[in-house]
Amino acid sequence: MRAFTLVELLVVIAIIGILIALLLPAVQAAREAARRMQCSNNMKQIGLALHTYHDANNRLPHGSFHQVPSRWGWQPRILAFIEATAEFSQYDFTRASWEAPNWELVRKKHPQFLCPSDAFANEAAENEEFRGPDWVIFPSDYAACIGDYMNVTGIGELPGFGNVGPWGDPSAPGNSLKPVRGMMSRWGWSATFGEVPDGLSNTIVVGECIGALSVVQNYPTQCWATTAHPINYMNKDLIERKPDYVGPVGPRWDESIGFRSFHTGGAQFCRGDGSVTFVSDTIAGDVYRAAASRAGGESKGLP
Numbered sequence: 001m002r003a004f005t006l007v008e009l010l011v012v013i014a015i016i017g018i019l020i021a022l023l024l025p026a027v028q029a030a031r032e033a034a035r036r037m038q039c040s041n042n043m044k045q046i047g048l049a050l051h052t053y054h055d056a057n058n059r060l061p062h063g064s065f066h067q068v069p070s071r072w073g074w075q076p077r078i079l080a081f082i083e084a085t086a087e088f089s090q091y092d093f094t095r096a097s098w099e100a101p102n103w104e105l106v107r108k109k110h111p112q113f114l115c116p117s118d119a120f121a122n123e124a125a126e127n128e129e130f131r132g133p134d135w136v137i138f139p140s141d142y143a144a145c146i147g148d149y150m151n152v153t154g155i156g157e158l159p160g161f162g163n164v165g166p167w168g169d170p171s172a173p174g175n176s177l178k179p180v181r182g183m184m185s186r187w188g189w190s191a192t193f194g195e196v197p198d199g200l201s202n203t204i205v206v207g208e209c210i211g212a213l214s215v216v217q218n219y220p221t222q223c224w225a226t227t228a229h230p231i232n233y234m235n236k237d238l239i240e241r242k243p244d245y246v247g248p249v250g251p252r253w254d255e256s257i258g259f260r261s262f263h264t265g266g267a268q269f270c271r272g273d274g275s276v277t278f279v280s281d282t283i284a285g286d287v288y289r290a291a292a293s294r295a296g297g298e299s300k301g302l303p
Contacts, residue, residue: 035116036263039141039208040276042112046142046206047274049081054193056081060183060205062190063144063222069096071221074144074184075113082112097220106220107137113219115141117262120212120242139211139218143225143259145204145269147181148289148296152254156228156289157181161254164189181293183272186224193272196294200272203294204302207259208267213238214256227292229258231267231281269302277302 053061061077064070072093079088090105097106107124114121124136150156164180164187183191183205196203209225211217216224234255261267266280272294279288279302290298 032117032263036268036278039115039117039261039263040268040278042115043142043206043208043268043270043276044274045082045112046078047270047276049078050205050270051274052081053078059192060190062184062188063186063224064188065186065222067188069094069099071097073097073140073218073220073222074190075110075140075142075219075223076106084112102220109138110140110219113140113142113223114138114211115208115261115263118210118212119262120210123212125212137218137220139214140223141209141211141217141261142206143209143211143217143223144184144186145182145207145259145292146185146224146226148228148292149181149226151226151228151257153228155285156226157293161257162186162224162226179295181296182226183294184224186222191294196272198294198296198298201275202291202298202302203272204269204291205272206270208261208263208269209258210235210238210260210262213242213260214253216253216257225257225259227259227289229255230285231258231279231283231288232260233258235260271302279303 050060061074063074064072076088076091076097077093079085087105091102095102097103109122109124111121118141120139121141124138146162148156149162150158150160162180162182162185164185180189180191183196183203193200204227207225209217209223211219211223216222238256259267259269263278266278266283268276268278269291270276283303287302290296291302
């Protein structure tokens with residue numbers, strides 16, 4: 001029996017190495033496709049839960065960051081509709097989210113609100129004076145769309161950062177009420193489906209974010225974003241700066257409140273009708289911003 005020569009053996013090893021090198025990107029792409037599909041399913045379940053919540057309460061859920069009882073986000077309110085009734089039944093929504101018995105429940109990791117592609121999904125972090133002196137809670141990767149409000153880009157609608165309470169906008173001319181432009185607000189108000197004249201299929205209700213990069217995107221207290229920044233705006237910079245964040249301040253919230261993801265080329269969004277779509281980060285700015293307002297009179301919709 002003829003044995004391999006050293007040269008032949010090296011050639012075989014080289015060929016195997018080349019084949020592995022060619023195969024590895026395909027394997028990685030297949031894994032990311034699977035993660036993206038799971039992320040889409042997470043968002044689909046959120047969309048269904050929002051509709052079920054609306055059926056039960058005649059209105060979408062909302063945040064109550066500055067109301068009493070304080071610092072509740074919209075996500076704990078829908079647990080009963082995403083097969084987490086046992087945990088939901090243990091919450092006391094008459095008390096603040098950081099008080100007993102809520103604290104030990106809300107601080108935990110909630111995988112149903114985390115994207116499988118998120119490299120920081122297993123990292124709890126200090127978060128905007130949540131419960132001094134221990135601010136450590138888990139982020140969320142799915143943010144309510146509060147509208148197309150201006151942030152540090154100088155683009156978008158006023159008031160800046162969507163600082164609109166349930167009373168409307170007190171800074172509006174004549175102190176007239178100016179309803180929240182999105183479907184779910186940060187502070188004590190949310191829309192009914194009848195208050196979306198632009199059409200549920202044309203209006204964003206929830207989109208992807210990278211919660212670990214923002215102090216205002218977490219599971220228990222608040223998770224929201226605007227469309228003033230483009231999709232994936234400042235991703236690279238925010239990720240590179242993350243190790244330098246110390247204490248409850250974290251990333252500059254006025255830079256990080258846009259929609260973003262670890263998926264290449266865009267992020268996933270849930271429309272008001274519950275459908276989920278992947279939107280490219282090259283989408284035209286006016287189309288993207290129009291999709292965030294529920295009653296802006298725009299005819300544009302997400303592609």
